[in-house]
Amino acid sequence: METLTQPEALNFECETGNYHTFCPISCVAWLYQKIEDSFFLVIGTKTCGYFLQNAMGVMIFAEPRYAMAELEEGDISAQLNDFDELKRLCLQIKRDRNPSVIVWIGTCTTEIIKMDLEGLAPKLEAELGIPIVTARANGLDYAFTQGEDTVLAAMAAKCPEKAPVMESQKQERNAISQLLNFGKKKEEVAADESEYVNHTPLVLFGSLPDPVVTQLTLELKKQGIKVSGWLPSKRYTELPVLEEGYYVSGMNPFLSRTATTLMRRRKCKLIGAPFPIGPDGTRAWIEKICSVFNIEPKGLDEREAQIWASLEDYLQIVRGKSVFFMGDNLLEISLARFLIRCGMTCPEIGIPYMDKRYQAAELELLEKTCHEMGVPTPRIVEKPDNYNQIQRIYEQNIDLVITGMAHANPLEARGINTKWSVEFTFAQIHGFGNARDILELVTRPLRRNNSLKDLGWGNLVKEGAKV
Ligand code: SF4
Numbered sequence: 001m002e003t004l005t006q007p008e009a010l011n012f013e014c015e016t017g018n019y020h021t022f023c024p025i026s027c028v029a030w031l032y033q034k035i036e037d038s039f040f041l042v043i044g045t046k047t048c049g050y051f052l053q054n055a056m057g058v059m060i061f062a063e064p065r066y067a068m069a070e071l072e073e074g075d076i077s078a079q080l081n082d083f084d085e086l087k088r089l090c091l092q093i094k095r096d097r098n099p100s101v102i103v104w105i106g107t108c109t110t111e112i113i114k115m116d117l118e119g120l121a122p123k124l125e126a127e128l129g130i131p132i133v134t135a136r137a138n139g140l141d142y143a144f145t146q147g148e149d150t151v152l153a154a155m156a157a158k159c160p161e162k163a164p165v166m167e168s169q170k171q172e173r174n175a176i177s178q179l180l181n182f183g184k185k186k187e188e189v190a191a192d193e194s195e196y197v198n199h200t201p202l203v204l205f206g207s208l209p210d211p212v213v214t215q216l217t218l219e220l221k222k223q224g225i226k227v228s229g230w231l232p233s234k235r236y237t238e239l240p241v242l243e244e245g246y247y248v249s250g251m252n253p254f255l256s257r258t259a260t261t262l263m264r265r266r267k268c269k270l271i272g273a274p275f276p277i278g279p280d281g282t283r284a285w286i287e288k289i290c291s292v293f294n295i296e297p298k299g300l301d302e303r304e305a306q307i308w309a310s311l312e313d314y315l316q317i318v319r320g321k322s323v324f325f326m327g328d329n330l331l332e333i334s335l336a337r338f339l340i341r342c343g344m345t346c347p348e349i350g351i352p353y354m355d356k357r358y359q360a361a362e363l364e365l366l367e368k369t370c371h372e373m374g375v376p377t378p379r380i381v382e383k384p385d386n387y388n389q390i391q392r393i394y395e396q397n398i399d400l401v402i403t404g405m406a407h408a409n410p411l412e413a414r415g416i417n418t419k420w421s422v423e424f425t426f427a428q429i430h431g432f433g434n435a436r437d438i439l440e441l442v443t444r445p446l447r448r449n450n451s452l453k454d455l456g457w458g459n460l461v462k463e464g465a466k467v
Contacts, residue, residue, distance in 0.1 A: 009367065009377070010363060010366065010367055010377050010378075010380060011377065011378075011379045011380065012354065012356075012379075012380050012382065013379055013380065013381050013382065014381070014382045014383055015381055015382075015383055015384050015385040015388060016383065016385040017383035017384075017385075018384075018385045018386060018387065019326070019327065019328065019350070019352070019383070019384045019385065019386045019389075020326075020328060020386060020404045020406045020407070021143045021144045021328035021329070021352055021404065022051075022055060022143075022144040022328070022329075022404075022422065023048070023051055023138075023139045023144070023147075024137035024138065024139065024142040024143065024144055024145075024146050024147025024150065025042050025044070025048055025051070025052065025105050025107060025137050025138070025139075025147060026051070026052065026055050026056075026144060026147060027137060027145070027147030027148040027150075027151060028040040028042060028052070028066045028103075028105060028147075029052070029055070029056045029059060029064075029066075030148070030207060030425075030426070031103075031148060031151055031207060031232070032064060032065045032066050034207045034209075034232055034234070035101070035232050035233075035234070035235065035236055036234055036235055037099055037100035037101065037235045037236050037237065038065065038099055038100065038101050038102075038103055038236055039065045039066070039067075039093050039097055039099035039101070039102050039103070040065065040066040040067075040102075040103045040105060041066070041067055041068075041069055041089065041090070041093065041102055041103065041104050041105065042066065042067070042068050042069065042105040042107060043068075043069040043071070043086075043104055043105065043106060043107060043109075043110050043115070043117065044068060044069075044070070044071065044105075044107030044108070044109055044110065045070060045071055045107070045109050046070060048068065048107050048108075049068040049070060052066070052068070065097060065099065067089075067093070069085075069086065069089050071109055071110075075113075076109070076113055078113075082115055082116075082120060083120055083123070083124070086104075086120060086124060087124055087127065087128075090102055090124060090128055090130070090132075091128070094128060094130055099130065099236075100130070100131070100235065100236040100237050101130065101131045101132070101133055101158075101236040102128075102130055102131075102132050102133075103132075103133045103134075103135060103151060103154075104117050104121065104132060104133070104134045104135070105135055105136075105137050105147075105151075106134065106135065106136035106137065106138055107137075107138045107139075108138045108139050108140050110136075110138075111136065111138050111140055111141075112140075117134045117136075118134050121133075121134045131158060131236070133151070133154045133155055133158060134154055135147075135150040135151040135153075135154045136150055137150045137151065142353075143328065143329075143330070143352035143353060144328060144329050144330070144352070144425070145252070145254040145329050145330050145331070145425060146254055146257075146330065146352070146353065148206075148207055148252075148254065148255070149254055149255050149256065149257045149258050150257060152205060152206075152207070152231060152232065152255060152257075152258040153257040153258045153260075153261040155231060155232060155239065156205075156231060156242070156258055156261045156262050156265065156266060157261070157265060157266075158239060159231065159239045159240055159241065159242040159266070160239065160241045160242070161241070161242065161243065162241065162243065163241045163243065164241070195221070195224060196221075196224050196225070196226040197224040197225065197293060197295055199225065199226070199293040199295075200245060200246065200247055200293075201226075201228040201241075201243070201246045201247070202220075202225060202226070202227055202228055202246070202247045202248070202249065202271075202289070203227070203228055203229045203230070203231060203240045203242060203246055203247070203248050203268070204216070204227055204229075204230050204231070204248070204249050204250075204251055205230070205231040205248055205249070205250055205251065205255060205258055205259075205262065206230075206231075206250055206251030206252040206255055207232050208230075208251055208252075208428075208430055209428055210234065211428065212428050212430050212431060212434065213230060215430075215431045215432075215433055215434075216251070216276060216430060216431050219282070219286060219431060219432070220286065220289065222298070222299070223286060223289075223290055223295055223297055223298060224295060225289060225290070225293060225295065228240060228241070228246070229241065231258070242262070242266045242268060244266070244267040244268075245267065245268070245269065246266075246268045246269070247268065247269050247270075247271055247292065248262045248263075248268045248269070248270055248271070249270070249271040249273060249285075249289060250270075250275070250358070251275065251276065251430060252275060252330075252331070253275055253330050253331060253333060253334055253358075253359055253362060254329070254330035254331070254353075255358070256355035256357075256358035256359075259358050260358075271288060271289055271292050272288075272358070272360055272361045273285045273288035273289060273361050274288070274334070274337075274361045274362045274364075274365040275334045275362055275430075276430050276431055277331070277334040277335065277338055277429055277430055277438070278334070278335075278337070278338030278341065278435050278438065279303075279304045279307040279308060279311075279432050279435050280304070280337070280338060280341045280365070280369070281334055281337065281338060281362075281365070282304075282430070282431055282432050282435075283300050283303070283304045284361075284365055286300060287300065288361065303432060304432075307432050307435055310436070311342075311435060311436060311439055314342075314436070314439035314440070314442075314443050315342055315343060315439075317443045317446055317447065318339065318342050318343060318344050318439070318442060318443060318446070319342070319343035319344070320343060320344075320345075321344050321345075321399040321400060321446070322344065322345045322346065322347060322396070322397075322398050322399045322400070323336070323339050323344050323345070323346050323398070323399065323400045323401075323402060323442075324346070324347060324348050324389075324392075324393055324396070324398040324400070324401045324402065325346070325348065325349045325350050325351070325402045325421075326350045326384065326386060326389050326401065326402065326403040326404070326407065326421070327349065327350020327351045327352060327381065327384045328350075328352060328403075328404050328421050328422075329352075329421055329422070329424065329425050330351060330352060330353065331424050331425065331429075332349045332350065332351045332402075333349060333351065333354075333359060333362050333363065333366055333380070334362055335402075335424060335429075335438070336349045336366065336378060337362065337365055337366040337369050338435075338438065339442065340366070340369050340370060340373055340375060340378075341369050341373065342439070343373070345375045345376070346375075346378045347376075347378060347379070347392075347396055347398070348378055348379050348380075348381060348389070348392065349378045349379070349380050349381065350381045350384035350389060351380060351381070351382055351384075352382070352383065353382065353383070354380065354382045366378075386406075386407065390407070390411075393411070393416065398416065399417060399446070400417045400418070400419060400442070400445065400446060401416055401417065401418045401419070402418070402419045402421050402424075403418055403419075403420070403421055404420070404421055404422065405420055405422070408420050413461050414461055417445045417446055417449055418445060419441060419442060419444070419445050423441055424438070424441065427441060
């Protein structure tokens with residue numbers, strides 16, 4: 001007789017928070033590239049400077065639009081005047097680079113000496129004539145990608161409240177439609193506009209590379225949904241209008257503060273959808289937005305099936321293998337959900353911080369995916385302990401560990417395949433078209449170690465050196 005088992009629910013745990021991740025100030029690396037007329041000033045110490053200098057690799061030689069305001073002994077003991085010091089630096093930035101916005105990034109030190117950046121910013125803004133956005137992206141409170149969340153939450157407050165009335169201003173603000181309509185005649189643009197369904201404006205938030213922005217905007221256009229703007233936009237001067245009652249939707253799982261700010265301070269309505277990572281996620285994301293606007297989604301079945309078919313060569317490599325997320329960038333739930341759909345098993349998802357409310361739809365999809373694929377649901381470990389995780393990786397005989405650089409080489413030397421987690425943050429992983437890129441990353445170590453396995457060098461550490 002068959003016994004009916006109750007499907008397992010997701011299992012949440014919390015460990016010590018003793019794990020490796022990037023400091024959230026690293027968000028300047030991608031945000032200064034995304035927002036072309038910005039300048040980021042990190043107000044911290046040499047520790048922060050060393051980190052950025054090393055983490056950003058070759059970008060550091062490309063005259064980046066970021067700088068460190070390095071605090072001195074005199075700043076810490078309040079012998080120097082914070083306001084005058086910051087004014088001097090910002091004047092220099094204005095003279096040399098003339099940005100449209102200066103973003104101050106608060107660090108651990110400014111937090112501990114209680115430097116009142118939020119209080120200083122408006123005064124200096126008035127004197128300088130350049131907007132100053134203050135974000136506390138420090139290592140005391142946040143992990144890695146959450147840095148972007150603090151910056152976007154601060155920027156949400158700077159988005160204009162009313163749609164411009166003048167035609168010329170409208171054009172200036174709406175960079176996306178300009179991009180999509182590039183090279184088209186006026187009549188063609190008008191015909192294009194008529195394809196949209198009449199709905200409440202929708203603004204998407206999350207910093208994505210420009211090609212991905214275009215892809216996702218077009219993906220929604222196919223369903224007749226018009227994207228009114230993105231936070232952030234390519235330029236600070238093109239920040240989207242946010243009126244009360246507008247719909248917003250997050251592109252990344254780490255943007256919970258931004259979502260909260262948009263809902264509470266800007267009175268926008270959040271569409272809580274799974275994130276458009278992997279073909280399954282992208283489809284669920286589009287379906288959710290369509291359902292909010294009462295639109296019957298068109299052609300998604302075929303579209304998704306076609307993408308899965310094109311991934312078959314990669315799927316053959318990953319099917320049946322196990323993957324373990326040590327957890328450092330908050331993309332873990334979405335990536336695990338996609339990889340389980342690809343046929344992998346996932347005993348553990350480590351994650352720095354879990355906002356169950358903001359990620360609710362994603363968690364639901366993860367649970368559903370596990371049941372449909374017939375695999376056990378993963379344990380979700382918030383604030384993981386890397387030391388304990390290594391023990392579990394040994395015990396469970398994991399095929400692929402997704403981890404930071406600190407553990408990657410030591411694990412490889414012990415014969416365990418690893419993938420460096422940070423690459424997922426910088427690669428293009430959103431939308432239907434980029435599912436292949438995720439699998440390209442995931443399968444790379446498996447393919448490489450497969451072609452090298454005959455050499456017999458799988459394990460390179462002395463016997464007994466376990467950890
Ligand atoms: S953790 Fe704190 S001190 Fe270290 S780099 Fe980040 S902000 Fe600076």
